[in-house]
Amino acid sequence: MSPRATSLLAIFLLGTTAGQMLFKAASLRGARAGRSGLWPQLALEPLVWIGIAIYALALLVWLALVSLLPLWQAVMVANLDILLVMVGGRIVYGERITLPRVVAVSLITVGVALAGWSS
Secondary structure, eight states: OOHHHHHHHHHHHHHHHHHHHHHHHHHHHHHHOSOOHHHHHHTTOHHHHHHHHHHHHHHHHHHHHHHOOOOHHHHHHHTHHHHHHHHHHHHOOOOOOHHHHHHHHHHHHHHHHHHHHHH
């Protein structure tokens, strides 16, 4: 994978991971507010809209990435966000990382890395 493709991939992964973290934060805020109707509350939550904007930018990066790589390869390596979201959930929200999750994500990550970076 070229340095340019690797850079685009890193930006894409950071964007999708940040979007997931923002969506989680927005849902926690909405649940804590205790207002009736979580969906209307989320529609007014700025973090949801920031997350959507980040996803929109990540989509543009994705389009640039798939112009450089075969689609199968781009999809494979983009799935590394599973690892980033798990680690981000632990760091930001204190979510538990159990041994079965570590094993599963490790197997996925190794498989994706081997398939995605092979020529």
